Amino acid sequence: MCSSTISLKGQKVLITGGLGFIGSNLAHRCVELGAQVTIYDNLDPHSGGNLYNVVGIKDSVELHFHDLLNFDLLIDCVCSQDIIFNCAASTSHPFSMREPWIDLDINTRGVINLLEAVRRFNCHAKLVHVGTSTQLGPLRYQPADENHPEFPTDIYSANKSVSEKYVLIYARAYGIPATVIRLANVFGPRAAIHSPEFTFNNYFIGLALQDKDITVYGEGKQLRNVLYVNDGVEALILAAQSEKANGETFFAVSDEHWSVAQIAEATVKQIGAGRVRYVPWPKERQATEIGDAVISNEKIKRVLSWSPQYDLPRGLIKTREYYQSCLDHYLR
DSSP, X not given: OOGGGOOOTTOEEEEETTTSHHHHHXXXXXXXXXXXXXXXXXXXXXXXXXXXXXXXXXXXEEEEOOOTTOHHHHHHHHTTOSEEXXXXXXXXXXXXXXXXXXXXXXXXXXXXXXXXXXXXXXXXXXXXXXXXXXXXXXXXXXXXXXXXXXXXXXXXXXXXXXXXXHHHHHHHHXXXXXXXXXXXXXXXXXOOOSOTTSOHHHHHHHHHXXXXXXXXXXXXXXXXXXXXXXXXXXXXXXXXXXXXXXXXXXEEOOSOOEEHHHHHHHHHHHHTOOEEEEEOOOHHHHTTOOOOOOBOOHHHHHHHOOOOOXXXXXXXXXXXXXXXXXXXXXXX
C-alpha cells in the first residue's frame, strides 16, 4: 500500500511547521491528494522554515504565522481539522545544547499546547507526530527497533523523546487517535542546506552544490540511516489513514545503512561537485556522538505496508535536480 492509492479530497489537514523541510513536502503532497491544507509556522530560524517551500501551492493553502506557544491562536487552527501533522520543532542538536530553555519550550511545552488543544476542542482529529531516531542515543543492540531503550545524548533528542511520550500518554488517557513516526536523517528538496545546525547530510548537499569541501570528522565510519523525504511523507500519510497506527510508534527508515564517509562520497559523486576532506573530531561534537545507528523498519512494513522507494543515489539525483533552479533561495 502507498499513499498514491489514498485520496484526501475534502479532508481538512493542519501541518504545524509546514514551512519547514518535512512539513512543506508533506503540504505539497496533501494538496496533490486533494486536502484542504492549513500551515501553522512561525519561521523560527532554528527550525529551517522557508517561504519559498510553498512556491507552487501558496494559493492552495491557508498560512498562519504563529507559534505553538500561543495557545489561543493554536486553538483556532486545531478546531476544525480532520488530520493534524505535528512537524514543528526546533531541530538543531548543537543549538539545543547552547540554548536548552528555548529547545525545551518549543519541543515539549509546544507539544503539550497542541495536545491540550486537541483534547479540549477536537479530540477526534487524527494526530501524527514526527519523532526522531536520535532519541535512542547509543544503541544497546542492532538493528534497533521501537522497543529499544532511550538514552539521548543531547537536549534536542531528549526533548523529542519526552514529547513522543506526551503524545502516547494523551492517546491512551484521552482516546486521541495519535501516531508517532520516527524519522532518521531525512534529505531531499526544500531542506535547510545552508547550515551545519541542521541535518548533516542536507548540509553536505548544500556544500556540494556550492562546489565546497565536505568535512567529515575522523574516518567517518559510523553507520547512519538516511531517508529520502518523499518516503518519509508517504509514511506520515499512511499513518494518518490507518486505525492500526493509533497509539503506536514506528520507525520510518530506509532499508540501507551507509557510513558518514560513504554518504559524503556519494553526495559528491551524485551532485557532481565538491570534495570530501577528513579532519579530527572536535571535542564538543565527539561528546555527543552515538556511534553506529542501525535501525529496523520491520514494524512499519508489517503494520502499514510501507516501504521506501528511493535509495541514496536516486534520492541525491532528485535533490540535485530540485536545487538547480532555485539554489539561491536556500543559501540565506
